[in-house]
Amino acid sequence: MISSSTSGMSSSSSSSSSAFESVLVAVRVRRVIQEEEDKGKREAQWEWKGNQIWASPSSSSSVVDSASSSSRRVFSVDRLFGPSDDNRSVHSSVVAPIISGVVQGYNATVFAYGQSSSGKTHTMLGDEADPGVMRRAVEQIFRHFEEECEQRAVQFLIRVSYLEIYQERLKDLLLDPAEHPSPPRLAIQEDRDGNSVIANLTEVPVQCPEDIFTLLEMGERFRHYGVTNVNRHSSRSHAIFRLIVESSATETATLDASEY
Numbered sequence: 522m523i524s525s526s527t528s529g530m531s532s533s534s535s536s537s538s539s540a541f542e543s544v545l546v547a548v549r550v551r552r553v554i555q556e557e558e559d560k561g562k563r564e565a566q567w568e569w570k571g572n573q574i575w576a577s578p579s580s581s582s583s584v585v586d587s588a589s590s591s592s593r594r595v596f597s598v599d600r601l602f603g604p605s606d607d608n609r610s611v612h613s614s615v616v617a618p619i620i621s622g623v624v625q626g627y628n629a630t631v632f633a634y635g636q637s638s639s640g641k642t643h644t645m646l647g648d649e650a651d652p653g654v655m656r657r658a659v660e661q662i663f664r665h666f667e668e669e670c671e672q673r674a675v676q677f678l679i680r681v682s683y684l685e686i687y688q689e690r691l692k693d694l695l696l697d698p699a700e701h702p703s704p705p706r707l708a709i710q711e712d713r714d715g716n717s718v719i720a721n722l723t724e725v726p727v728q729c730p731e732d733i734f735t736l737l738e739m740g741e742r743f744r745h746y747g748v749t750n751v752n753r754h755s756s757r758s759h760a761i762f763r764l765i766v767e768s769s770a771t772e773t774a775t776l777d778a779s780e781y
């Protein structure tokens with residue numbers, strides 16, 4: 522089936538030894554979903570070949586410039602996924618190499634953007650049948666450190682935070698509003714190294730992937746969802762899920778647990 526919507530995923534990494542350039546752009550074209558078929562949408566809106574994509578000539582998409590519709594605009598990207606690609610493919614091709622850099626100590630970000638209903642939540646969170654790239658990344662990180670621990674004396678600590686930006690307001694998704702009716706005010710600040718940090722944001726230490734999935738589910742419950750014309754379960758906000766990974770060789774260094 523041919524798709525009607527696209528979502529973009531970008532990743533950035535400070536790793537100079539990464540297999541990728543510092544910014545990688547992937548586009549995912551999903552299939553036409555049932556709700557769209559019910560509204561009579563069957564036509565393809567996009568066509569693609571290799572890593573190039575363009576609006577199909579029959580499309581009413583705004584990317585087709587009506588003044589010069591004869592000269593189609595072609596977008597070149599680093600990776601292109603079609604309707605037959607699942608979240609596993611997206612993870613193994615785009616996210617797994619980035620996580621390999623993370624466990625070596627590099628900072629990295631993966632984010633999804635696109636119009637409502639294009640498939641951002643599906644790609645990031647997924648479902649039981651096809652877990653999203655966030656779950657797969659978490660499992661990959663734990664797998665890595667478990668293997669490391671078997672081979673050499675290593676200890677690792679992971680903590681997570683989950684932040685929502687809704688109508689320019691910051692919300693701590695790891696604080697249950699029923700238990701914290703007046704949560705501490707969150708503020709974007711710079712630390713001594715010039716990194717952006719969110720003052721007062723909860724960071725929870727975790728022991729296993731299930732701990733993280735429980736926190737993710739809890740955070741999702743507190744997020745703003747709504748209905749749009751094109752998505753019955755639309756995330757109405759931006760959300761930043763952050764994993765902080767620290768590891769050290771136990772022979773040479775001991776992690777200071779006091780910061781937790």
Ligand SMILES: Nc1ncnc2c1ncn2[C@@H]1O[C@H](COP(=O)(O)OP(=O)(O)OP(=O)(O)O)[C@@H](O)[C@H]1O
Nearest residue numbers: 551552554636637638639640641642643752755756
């Ligand atoms: N690759 C895909 N394969 C099958 N179904 C998909 C795919 N991507 C998205 N969908 C379905 O399309 C619908 C909209 O997807 P999703 O909720 O992920 O969009 P979104 O980009 O997060 O939208 P919003 O910005 O409104 O939150 C959902 O029903 C989802 O299950």
Ligand SMILES: [Mg+2]
Nearest residue numbers: 641642755756
């Ligand atoms: Mg969404």
